[in-house]
Amino acid sequence: MQTVPNHQVDNLQIEDDRTGLSVECLKRAFLDNLFYVQGKFPKIATKNDYYMALAYTVRDRLLQRWINTAVIYTDRASRTVSYLSAEFLMGPHLGNNLVNLGIYDQVKQAVSELGLDLEDLLEQEEEPGLGNGGLGRLAACYLDSMATLEIPSLGYGIRYEFGIFDQDIRDGWQVEITDKWLHCGNPWEIARPEWAIYVRLGGHTEAYTDERGRYRVRWIPFQVIKGVPHDTPLLGYKTNTANTLRLWTAEAPESFDFAAFNSGDYLGAVQEKMVSENLSKVLYPNDDSSQGKRLRLAQQIFFVSCSLQDMIRIVFGQNVPLEKFHEKFVVQLNDTHPAIAVAELMRLLIDEHDMGWDQAWSITQKSLAYTNHTLLPEALERWPISLFGELLPRHLEIIYEINYHFLEEVKAKFPADSDRLRRMSLIDESGEKYVRMAHLACVGSHSINGVAALHTKLLQQDVLRDFYQMYPEKFNNKTNGVTPRRFIVLSNPRLTNLISSKIGDNWVKNLKDLKHLEAFVDDPEFCSQWRSIKSAIKQDLVAYIQKQNGITVNPDSIFDIQAKRFHEYKRQHLNALHIITLYNRIKANPDIDITPRTFIFGGKAAPGYYMAKLIIKLINSIGDVVNNDPDVRDRLKVVFLKNYSVKFAQRVYPAADLSEQISMAGKEASGTGNMKFALNGALTIGTLDGANVEIREEVGEENFFIFGLTAPEVYALKARGYRPLDYYHSNRELKAVIDRIASGHFSHGDTKLFKPLLDSLLYRDEYLLFADYQAYIDCQDYVSQVYRDRDRWTRMSILNVARMGKFSSDRSIHDYCQDIWNIQSVPIELGECIQAKE
Ligand code: Z15
16 A cells, blocks of 8 residues: 655645534535535535535545544454344435434534525435345344444445335335435445455356365356445444445456356356346345245345455454454344355355364354344245255255254254254255255354344244254344434434433433433423424424325324334234224214324335235225215324335334334234334334333333233134134124225225235134234223323323333344353544555
């Protein structure tokens, strides 16, 4: 590297304009970037130009911290967490960076002095929607917490050109539109083509004997893909730590030396080049269900291999011997999507770096840790052996060998138990053969964790029972958490200011401090401020709904919100049954005294998930009728807010009175929306599922609306033989609701439209809506009654927030550090070490 002459670094004017945080300096830097980066001046600049100029201004401030951090991590060869995830649902960067830099107010003033509105500019940002839902957002919260806790970390994933689709609603149906999040450029990332990495696919293997007489395997691929890293700095809250999110883009290797891989089929290989770019083209839009597509497996090996090779490059670059890989890196697998890492790390160590099997296996197990996120059988990834072997012939051999050693171990621990061997094998041989990715992840990791206490318990008792019996010491729970920076400070400034005015602002880094709010729960002045803030935020959402949906909403009604992916197990249709129940009561008795409610829904359905899309259609159809029925007056409104995203979630959580967390018990691994709502002062109506159990434990059962069957009751009912028709025939209100839908009342007389949904409820009802219906309705009636006592409701709301401290992702990350990663923080000083070195 070239040495930068000192007089350049010492040029204070330049230095200050790129790092200074004063209003004057920010203004100067902003105009400078508008001119020199965007190539515009105020008279002709668009809003997007201003957004870009501001983004570059903020990025300059990040870069100083980022480079400092990198220098210190490199010098000290710091132990590092490598978080492998197929999804990172980051949300907009600008606002979050302003919060974490602590310059939100300065920047607001700076742009306002230039005649601009910060909120307006924040709106401009196209968020990187590189995830589906909870799993991707959790990864983003964890990166924020790792930076805030000063934990050296790298997030590794795929830079999808098309993220999650944009959702439009036409005639009540979901319509998918491609998301071109990169169309205006991405000011937050820096491409690093000089660190490109090559990944092989397909072809065959050959055995040979090396010069030392050892048995070796050579893999001759059919295709080679180039991965180019794109790095985004992620700054912690009020720290100087800026970690890296490194996302890989697939490219064709322009001038790849195929001879080196002994490829005979040149033209075939050249043709495959065109296919290369497809690898990072699009995010698979399924949450919690696996499709088993070849391209998806190719995406997985692509980003996992790039990332592991990158880590090995870093290990060598810091003069750490490869035998100490596991001391330099701990690799967290976010679900089974990166589980191929088990076989790929083995391959790299053995085939590429000459290591023996036993040592490679020991390093692999010590390095890897696996987080399971689901109990749904359809989400457990399995790859047909034929497909797997075609794409990854060498990995299949390695998996067979891991399986051989593993099954020997099982036999030793559980002699003469062939059924157990069959159940635990990495290969499912019950019919067509499959590789079981969850089993591979369990065997190849030193830690296996669930994401809420109940979920971990159910993994141990059910889904991963055999593995729990085999390796009880590997299992642990890490209840999910969310970052209070994005989901309170940034999204709810009014509540943030009120809280900080009473208890100071330590709670932002130390969420348990919210406890101190309890001291004010009997202070009428505080309670009235609390209430008027919620009211003002609701008013904002009313305006948004008026603009977006053209629906006039009563701001004094209960804002009853269910925002999450559409899935039958999440039971948005149970919510719909409640709406129709109230509607029927009004139709039967138009003067009935009902607590006014606004039902708000947000969420996408997987494009191929017909039933989920039909549920969206049902909700919109109910809305069309209910919102326009003069009998209803302004007592009920149904609003479907389209295109739910992180940006949008930030607007919705703060406005909620009631949070719907009504999954069938035993199906939602944790949930994280439940936490974001409660942190913003919503009360929860929920089942004893996922993290709801722990939220209720924390906030107190008197401050939580619980209903429905528990997980053991669900299993027992199903074992007895569940008959939904019995409930239909014996429950008058339920029957009236179903009959109302069946009659075509919400479908202009069309009695066929919702028949598939009704049939699935009447004759299967896999998620026990009918069994939980009456309990849900009773609980909702109780909610309506409590809401009328506004002082009581406010008190419950305050106590919810005061007692939510456990659910900070800082707590989750702290526990991962202690129990799984064995890693310490590395504080970063902002020194003068940013000069380029020899
Ligand atoms: C996903 O979003 C979740 C689990 C999965 O297996 C997949 Cl593929 C996607 C969710 C869980 O459904 C949710 O309960 C949990 O809170 C979230 O992951 C984060 O752990």
